[in-house]
Every structure is written in structure tokens, then in C-alpha cells.
Amino acid sequence: MIKAIRHPGWTFAVDYGPLLIFFLVYKFAGVFAGTAAFMLAIAVAVLVSRAKLGRVSPMLWLSAILVVGFGGLTLWFHDPRFIQRKPTIIYVMLSALLFAGLAMRRPLLKYVLEAGFDGLSERGWMILSRNWALFFAALAVLNEVLVRTVSFDTWLTVKVWGVTALSFLFALAQAPVLMRHGLGEDAPPPL
Helix, strand or coil: CCCCCCCHHHHHHHHHHHHHHHHHHHHHHCHHHHHHHHHHHHHHHHHHHHHHHCCCCHHHHHHHHHHHHHHHHHHHHCCCHHHHHHHHHHHHHHHHHHHHHHHCCCCCHHHHHHHHHCCCCHHHHHHHHHHHHHHHHHHHHHHHHHHHHCCHHHHHHHHHHHHHHHHHHHHHHCHHHHHHCCCCCCCCCCC
16 A cells, blocks of 8 residues: 655646656757657656655646657657647646536536635635636637647747746636635634
8 A cells, every 4th residue: 555645845746847857858859859758757757646645636647648648649740739739638628627517507616626715605616617617718729829820939938937827817816706705704813
């Protein structure tokens, strides 16, 4: 039996290490070497996650499957557009899951983030889920536009830095929704 540990450093390494390795190898050796390194790094991340954290998150499994699958196609066909499509598929899947939850009147985001948003009303969860579903759909469209219109280098820069900044700003923009719908109302008053 594998003993799970709680260590943010391992979690960060597992989540972002493969992407960092891809980025570095790409800068020094090109897209195809970067893709091969990405494939190897994500396989190692799955093994490290299992060994050090005691589990492999569903998101890491999905990412690993897509990186290995689309990375293999990238190398086989010698076409970087395959690896560029991985984010589109992830964004579409996240958006579709959130929209499916909304259609069933179940805000699926609540099951992932509930501990972080204590006190948020059911209506607040529905609005937050809808907003993130729309955001992920917009990211999927943005990724496809970038794949078709800019160089790989520009796409990668936007993917790593631009999408991260957009996601952070979008999360901050949700603060009014969270406050209007009960976030923190159950918290004890300050002393």
C-alpha cells in the first residue's frame, strides 16, 4: 500500500513540471524534442503522483492521456498542431461537463471547490458554474483561433502566460458574484 503525503511542492511539481520541461526543451531543441520530453515528463508525473501523493487526479490522467495521444500524433505526422489541440479538448470537456451539470440543475463546480467557497448559496454555485463553463468555451475558441493564425512560438507564449493571466483575472472578476451570493456569511466575525 502506498502512503499518501500532503506536500504542496510535490503537487506543484506533478501539475506544472511536465509543462515546464516542455517549455524548456522546446526553447533549446524545438517543438518535436519538446513534445517527446513532455510525453516522458507527464508519464513520470503520473508515477510520482501515485508514489508520493498516493493518488493520480482525474485531471492529471486526462492530461496524460491527451499529451501522450496528441504528442504521439505530433511526432508521427511531424505536425505540431496536434499537440496544440490538447488545450482545446480539455477546455471543451470542462465546459461541457459544467453545462451538463447546469442542465441537470447540479452545479458540478461545487463538488470541486466547495471547501474554498464556504457559505456560497446554491444560486451562487449555479452562476459560478455557468460563468466558468462560458469561460472554458471561450478559451477553446481562442486556442483554435491561435492555432490557425499565429506561429507556434506565439501560441505557446499566449498559452503559458496569456491564458494564465486571463484565468487569474477571470477568477478575480467572479468576486462580486461570490459576495452577492453568500460567500463567507457563515464565517465567524473577526475578534
